[in-house]
Amino acid sequence: MWVDAERAPALKDAAASFKEDKGVEVKLVIKDFQSARDDFITQVPTGKGPDMIVGPHDWLGKFVQNGVVAPLELGDKAGEFEDAAIQAMTYEGKTYGLPYAIENVALVRNTALLDTPAQTMDDVVAAGNGVVKAGKAKYPFLVGLDPKQGDPYHLYGIQTSYGAPVFERNDAGDYDPNQLGLGNPGGVEFAKDLATWAKAGALNASITGDIAKDAFNKGQSPYFLTGPWNVPDMQKAGLDIAIDPIPTGGDEAATPFIGVNGFFISSKAKNSLAASEFVLNYLSTEDAQDALFETGGRPPALKASFEKAASDPVVAAFGEIGKTGAPMPAIPQMDAVWADWGATELDIIKGKADPAAAWPKMVQSVQTKVAG
Amino acid sequence: MTPPDEARGLRARLSRPGETDGLVGILVKIVLLGLVDAVALYAVFVLAAQEKWVVLVVAVVLTVGVNVVYLRRDGLPAKYLAPGITLLLVFQVFVMGYTGYIAFTNAGDGHNSTKSDAIESIATKGQERVPDSPQYQLSVLEKRDDLWFLVTAPDGTVALGSSDEPLEEVDDAEVDGSGKAVAVDGYSPLSFDELLAQQDAILEVAVPVSDNPSDGSLRTADGSTAYEYRSNLRYDEAEDTFTDATTGAVYRDGGDGSFVSDDGEELVPGWKINVGLENFRRAVETPQLRDSLVSVIVWTFVFATLSVALVFGLGLFLAMVFNVASMRGKRFYRVMLILPYAFPAFLSGLVWSGLLNTEFGFVNQVLLGGAEIPWLTDPWLARFSVLFVNLWLGFPYMFLVCTGALQSIPDEMSEAARMDGAGPWRAFRAVKLPLLLVSVAPLLITTFAYNFNNFNVIYMLTRGGPRFEDTTSDIGATDLLITMVYKVAFGTGTGRDYGLASALAIIIFVVIGVIAGLLFRRTKALEDIH
Numbered sequence: 001m002w003v004d005a006e007r008a009p010a011l012k013d014a015a016a017s018f019k020e021d022k023g024v025e026v027k028l029v030i031k032d033f034q035s036a037r038d039d040f041i042t043q044v045p046t047g048k049g050p051d052m053i054v055g056p057h058d059w060l061g062k063f064v065q066n067g068v069v070a071p072l073e074l075g076d077k078a079g080e081f082e083d084a085a086i087q088a089m090t091y092e093g094k095t096y097g098l099p100y101a102i103e104n105v106a107l108v109r110n111t112a113l114l115d116t117p118a119q120t121m122d123d124v125v126a127a128g129n130g131v132v133k134a135g136k137a138k139y140p141f142l143v144g145l146d147p148k149q150g151d152p153y154h155l156y157g158i159q160t161s162y163g164a165p166v167f168e169r170n171d172a173g174d175y176d177p178n179q180l181g182l183g184n185p186g187g188v189e190f191a192k193d194l195a196t197w198a199k200a201g202a203l204n205a206s207i208t209g210d211i212a213k214d215a216f217n218k219g220q221s222p223y224f225l226t227g228p229w230n231v232p233d234m235q236k237a238g239l240d241i242a243i244d245p246i247p248t249g250g251d252e253a254a255t256p257f258i259g260v261n262g263f264f265i266s267s268k269a270k271n272s273l274a275a276s277e278f279v280l281n282y283l284s285t286e287d288a289q290d291a292l293f294e295t296g297g298r299p300p301a302l303k304a305s306f307e308k309a310a311s312d313p314v315v316a317a318f319g320e321i322g323k324t325g326a327p328m329p330a331i332p333q334m335d336a337v338w339a340d341w342g343a344t345e346l347d348i349i350k351g352k353a354d355p356a357a358a359w360p361k362m363v364q365s366v367q368t369k370v371a372g
Numbered sequence: 373m374t375p376p377d378e379a380r381g382l383r384a385r386l387s388r389p390g391e392t393d394g395l396v397g398i399l400v401k402i403v404l405l406g407l408v409d410a411v412a413l414y415a416v417f418v419l420a421a422q423e424k425w426v427v428l429v430v431a432v433v434l435t436v437g438v439n440v441v442y443l444r445r446d447g448l449p450a451k452y453l454a455p456g457i458t459l460l461l462v463f464q465v466f467v468m469g470y471t472g473y474i475a476f477t478n479a480g481d482g483h484n485s486t487k488s489d490a491i492e493s494i495a496t497k498g499q500e501r502v503p504d505s506p507q508y509q510l511s512v513l514e515k516r517d518d519l520w521f522l523v524t525a526p527d528g529t530v531a532l533g534s535s536d537e538p539l540e541e542v543d544d545a546e547v548d549g550s551g552k553a554v555a556v557d558g559y560s561p562l563s564f565d566e567l568l569a570q571q572d573a574i575l576e577v578a579v580p581v582s583d584n585p586s587d588g589s590l591r592t593a594d595g596s597t598a599y600e601y602r603s604n605l606r607y608d609e610a611e612d613t614f615t616d617a618t619t620g621a622v623y624r625d626g627g628d629g630s631f632v633s634d635d636g637e638e639l640v641p642g643w644k645i646n647v648g649l650e651n652f653r654r655a656v657e658t659p660q661l662r663d664s665l666v667s668v669i670v671w672t673f674v675f676a677t678l679s680v681a682l683v684f685g686l687g688l689f690l691a692m693v694f695n696v697a698s699m700r701g702k703r704f705y706r707v708m709l710i711l712p713y714a715f716p717a718f719l720s721g722l723v724w725s726g727l728l729n730t731e732f733g734f735v736n737q738v739l740l741g742g743a744e745i746p747w748l749t750d751p752w753l754a755r756f757s758v759l760f761v762n763l764w765l766g767f768p769y770m771f772l773v774c775t776g777a778l779q780s781i782p783d784e785m786s787e788a789a790r791m792d793g794a795g796p797w798r799a800f801r802a803v804k805l806p807l808l809l810v811s812v813a814p815l816l817i818t819t820f821a822y823n824f825n826n827f828n829v830i831y832m833l834t835r836g837g838p839r840f841e842d843t844t845s846d847i848g849a850t851d852l853l854i855t856m857v858y859k860v861a862f863g864t865g866t867g868r869d870y871g872l873a874s875a876l877a878i879i880i881f882v883v884i885g886v887i888a889g890l891l892f893r894r895t896k897a898l899e900d901i902h
Contacts (some may be wrong), residue, residue, distance in 0.1 A: 022564050038868070045485030047422070065867070066484040067493030067641030073599050075507040094497065147729060147749065148835045205749075206731035267493055273571035276594035277564075332481065332867055339846040339859075343839050350749070365845075 001026055001052040001263075002040065004033040010295035011054075014278075014288040024274045026052075037062065044068040044266050051269035052279060057088040057260040060096055061330040069096050070267045072276070077284055085301035088260035088327035092174060097262035098279050100289055101298035104258045104322040105154055105227045107244040108234065113137055113222035117244040121158055121193065124223055124247045125202045131222050132201075139221040141202040144209025145349070150342030151209075154225055155194075156257050157325070162186030162193075162250030166337060167329050177333035177370055182341070183363040186250055191348055191355035193249050198349040205350045228298060228318045243317030245324070256321065257328040260301060336369035405442055409435060430466075434458055468881075475651055475874035481867030483629050483642045490643040491607055494614060494631070498605025502588045505600035509552040510592055512567060512574055513559035519570070521579045521590055522561075523598050524553045532556060533579040539590065567595045586617075605639075614639060651875035658872075661860055663843040664851075672824060672852045675759065679823040680816055682763045687770025688808075694771075695778050713768035721832025724761045728833075751849035754834050758850050762829050766819070777811045778804075813895040820891070821884050825854045853880050 003011055008028050015026040029050060031039065037059045043049035045068070063069040071094045078086050078095070085099035107124070109117065113131050118124045128140025145151045152159075156166070164187035168179035181187075197203050207215070216224040217237040224230075225246070234241055246254035263279045265272065282288060289305035299319045300306045310316035328334070344362040347353035412435035419428040441447065441454045477483075508523035513532075520534045522545060530553040533539035545553040555561045567574060578589040581600055588602040604617050614623040614631050623639050626632035630642030655661065690709065694702055712720065727734045728747035736743050747757045781804060789799040830836060836851035836859065846859055857880070861873030 024568065041481070041484060045489055062481060062867075064497075065482045065640050067490060068484070070593075071497060071499070073501060073593060073597075075597055075599060094500075148725075148837050204731070206729055208726075208729070211729075211732050267496070268489075271568070271571065272575055273593070273595050274568055277596065280594050281596065335867070343837070343846070 001028055001054065002031045002036055002050045003028050003054045004036065005030050006033075007054055007292065007296060010292045011283075013291055014282050018278050018282050022274070022277065024271070024278075026278055040266075041066045041068055044268050047268060047270075049266050049268065051266055051271050051275040053264050053266070054261065055264065057097065057099070057262060058328045058330045058334065060089070060091050060264075061332045061334065063264065064091050064096065065332050068267055069264045070269065070272070072096055072098060072265060072279065074098065074280070074284075077280070080284070080303055081301050082303060082306065082323075084258055084322065084325065084327060085260045085262075087173065088258065088330070089262050091330055093172065097264045098284055099260045099262040099301035100283065100292050101261040101296060102258055102301050102319070102322050103227055103229070103261075103298045104256045104318065104325045105157060105225055105246070106256070106318055106321045107246055108216070108224045108226055108231070109242045109244050110216070110219060110222050110224075111240045111242050112219065117242065118223075118247055121197065121247045121249040125197055125200050128202060128222055129200065137219070137221050139204070139207075139215060140200070141197075141223045141225070142207065142212040142216050142221045143203065143225040144212040145203070145205055145207055145346070146342070147205055147208060147346075149339070150205075150344075150346035150349070152338065152341040152345055153257060153328075155345065157225075157246035157254040158249050159187075159190045160256075161246075161248035161252050161254040162190040163252050164190055165255070165326070166341075167331070167333075169326075175329040175331050177331055180363060180367055180370065182337075182366065183360070186252075187363065188356055188359045189250060191344075191359040194345060194348045195351065195355050198351065203349045205346055228314070231314055232297060241314070243314055243321070245321050253324060256325040258322050258325040259328055261298065262301070333370045337366050340365045340369075401442060405439060408438060434461065471874045471877055474870050475878050476646055476648060477644050477871050478629050478642075478647045478650070479644050479871050479874075480869040482640055483644050485641070485643055487625075487643040490630075490641050493641055494605060494639050495603075495607050498603055498614075499591070499601045500604050502600040502602050505588070508590065508598040510596055510598040511552070511554045512562045512592075512595060513556065514562055514566075515559045519574060519577050520559055521577065521592070521598060522553050522556060522559070523590060524551065532559075533590070535577050535579060538580040538583055564595070571595075647871065651871045652879075654872055655875045655879060658860060659845075661856070663845055664840055664847040664856070667840070668847065668851050668853060668856050671755070671850070675755075675762075675826075675850075675852060676820050676823040678759055679762050679766065679826070680820045682759065683766040683770045683819065684774075684812075684816060686763060686767040687772075688774045690767070690771045691774035691778055694775060709771055710768050712764050713772075717765055718828040718832045720765055721761065721829050724757075724764075725833050728757055748834050749838050751838055754838055754850050758829060758833055761833055762823070762826065765829065766823075770819075773812060773815055774808065777808050780811070781807050809895075814892070817888055817891045817895070821888055824852070824884055825880070826852065827854050827858065830855045831858070 001011070008030055011026075011028055015028060019025050036053065036055060040049055040053050041062060045066075049068070060069070072089075074081075074086070074095055081099055082102060085102055086095065089095050089097040089099050107118075113136055114127055118127055124141055128137075131137045132140050143151065143154050145154075159165075162184075164184040165181035167175040167177060168181045170176045170179075194203065198205075212224060213226070213230055213233065215221055216226075217234055217239065219239065231241070246256050248254050263283055265275045265279060269275050284302065286302060286304050289300045289302040290308065293300045293305060293309050299315050299322065300309055306319060310319055340362045344353065344358050347358055348355050412431060415431050416428060419425075419431065438454055438458065441450045444450075506526050508525055510524075511522040513520040513522050518534055518536075520532055520537075521539075522530065522532050522542075523539070524530050524547075528551060530542055530545045530547070531539045532542045532545075542553075542556055544557065546555040548554045562570070574592065574595060578591050578601070579598075580589045581587045586602070588600045590598045591601050592598045602617075605614050605623075606617060607614050612625055615621070616623070616633075621633045621635075621637070623631035623633045623637075626638075628642070629645040629647075631639040693699065694705070725748065728736075730736060730744050730746050730749065733747070735747065736745055746753060748754050785803050785807065786799050789803045790796075794802065830850055830852055834848070834850045836846075836855045837848040839846065839848040847856055851859070857873060857876040861869045861876065
């Protein structure tokens with residue numbers, strides 16, 4: 001099994017008990033997370049790939065397109081997992097992976113600076129600027145932006161409240177590459193508001209993820225739009241935090257992207273039966289999912305394990321917000337979206353582009369790329 | 373008195389002209405050759421098992437060649453060259469050949485493997501679980517080499533069947549504590565180890581649920597649960613077509629490496645086929661490339677030329693300074709100068725990208741007192757920054773090269789020039805520089821070629837941005853040809869396109885090859901100065 005260094009320790013116990021019960025050794029090969037997806041796609045056809053791989057659900061589209069994963073029938077077990085997690089592991093009506101963790105962003109609030117949650121983005125900007133004016137903070141609101149590529153992923157929740165998701169879903173619940181939700185009228189509204197917030201000092205193209213994290217941990221801002229992965233460091237820095245839902249800008253609910261991590265079985269696995277047994281009957285157990293949560297800190301996908309993890313209010317809050325989200329599209333066309341989307345948001349935030357013109361232009365460009 | 377004679381005879385045989393090894397040398401040679409042959413033999417078996425005949429033949433030819441070279445008595449130069457040539461063949465010629473081969477295929481996302489793999493993958497995907505069918509608990513049994521499924525439905529009914537015998541209820545099955553049937557008289561249950569030993573056969577088993585084949589059949593993935601599946605996509609081997617059982621659509625091999633229905637719908641995955649010159653046609657006609665091609669080509673040449681000029685200029689200047697005999701603390705400065713060179717280039721790129729951040733970067737914050745200069749986001753400043761960082765990364769190398777070259781030029785040369793009445797600048801221009809160029813020029817050409825393809829610096833520092841505003845493609849002011857190729861083939865499309873990438877790589881290779889060839893010819897003229 002290919003696994004990244006972060007998850008390997010948690011899987012060791014599951015592998016050990018599998019060996020004890022069934023006498024089959026699961027060899028964990030540590031792979032670099034960045035290259036694992038592409039290596040899997042190129043190596044499976046040659047017969048040299050692994051039997052199993054751990055990864056996020058948005059790899060799935062590419063895996064299916066290249067025929068390198070085998071469908072996985074979860075049977076009655078599917079009901080024991082969060083619906084969103086199963087949905088994420090499903091592609092064109094077939095389930096391909098066993099989910100184990102769900103992650104999504106939320107609005108983290110420094111309660112020492114602001115003690116009441118805000119509902120809308122305008123409230124956030126106003127309250128944040130109030131704190132800045134009072135001289136207690138430096139930034140009204142933080143979100144990590146890549147100065148070269150922007151960060152549509154983090155801003156997506158806010159964008160959806162304008163009724164402009166990246167792709168619309170068809171009746172079966174699958175994302176439809178031919179229906180670009182980005183082009184909905186709400187998209188331009190969102191773009192205009194981006195410019196307003198940037199002018200108000202709430203969005204800053206020079207603030208990268210690292211800078212934002214550092215500033216928030218130093219207590220320089222009341223708000224930080226981020227995921228559970230940054231929470232341990234905030235707690236280490238001694239902050240008192242509350243996890244609030246994504247603030248809205250438009251009239252609709254904010255639905256952030258959900259990322260679901262899971263286990264996939266190669267379509268050319270040499271030990272297909274043993275791999276299925278391991279994934280379906282060992283990694284789906286409460287013990288295994290608990291262990292994965294303890295090392296990774298990401299809310300478990302198994303309902304029973306999540307209940308336990310949710311005794312921690314931070315996990316519970318992130319999980320609650322995740323329930324309002326939608327899985328990030330796994331369709332291969334998603335690759336065609338990021339570059340234009342990020343660059344356009346960045347130009348708008350920097351004030352270099354007119355939102356009313358730049359947004360439709362971006363939609364046009366993405367459409368051309370999706371059409372190939 | 374025969375033994376000493378024999379020993380002398382052996383020594384005499386060993387020390388023939390051209391053969392200088394002692395006994396130890398011979399032993400080392402035998403051991404090393406033996407190792408090479410052993411590895412080669414292993415490789416041959418592995419390759420034969422995988423039916424990779426071309427690679428196998430190449431491996432055999434190489435091994436035989438190496439053996440011949442080292443077992444022959446003469447041909448000393450060949451013995452020194454053989455390892456290098458072997459590595460050259462494996463890592464350069466083969467890689468180039470393979471790139472050439474890929475350039476003529478449609479390899480990429482969705483066309484990743486062979487046709488038989490694609491058929492298998494489509495067929496398994498076509499298996500669909502019958503809606504609302506129960507999850508069966510399964511025990512696999514064996515009877516006279518036939519595999520049987522003993523299944524327990526959620527309501528407790530127990531049934532038995534095999535690939536040839538439809539499912540039939542049994543009453544006398546042995547049931548374990550959890551209510552799962554585990555054995556029937558006359559059949560031997562398989563342990564987990566036995567399941568593993570026969571796993572391929574077990575995965576193949578499809579037990580019909582009833583006499584009607586369209587009712588579906590039971591299959592298992594893990595050997596302990598079974599589900600009813602119905603096949604929605606059936607492959608017809610004779611016709612080489614897939615038929616969709618629900619819509620009746622027929623998918624044929626469309627000749628493009630995928631199965632296509634009459635209304636143009638494509639089944640994924642497809643497979644790899646030869647497409648001839650198609651990729652080269654697309655390389656020229658891709659709109660994303662065409663839009664910005666001219667400005668990218670111009671910038672690529674400017675970047676490579678200026679990089680070489682700046683790096684050489686600074687390197688040479690520092691080398692001259694260090695060549696002054698009276699300078700103190702040379703060793704310390706030398707170590708400092710090598711540092712940027714010793715640091716991995718792509719990491720330096722990332723670090724510099726942080727240092728040059730408009731608001732928070734070290735350069736603006738500390739050195740320029742908080743000025744907000746958009747080093748990486750303004751097109752011209754970004755070009756400047758890329759050149760600057762590349763200079764920082766590259767000058768230590770040129771400094772080393774020039775130091776070496778300068779030391780090989782005798783001081784008498786400049787002295788003679790001074791006697792003839794030339795000033796220091798004139799002496800440098802007319803005497804030292806030409807002599808220096810003779811040895812350095814080939815390195816300048818390779819530096820040019822390297823910078824022509826300097827992916828690291830561009831990608832880590834600016835990712836090619838800031839983007840051009842007059843085109844819809846993801847190409848920007850600092851994109852070199854190579855980063856543009858990367859973006860077109862891998863970055864922002866709907867799939868990775870190895871075929872197109874290889875074709876573009878070949879085109880760039882030809883361009884560089886021609887330029888380098890022309891320049892090398894020019895440097896021959898330099899040598900005439902000698």
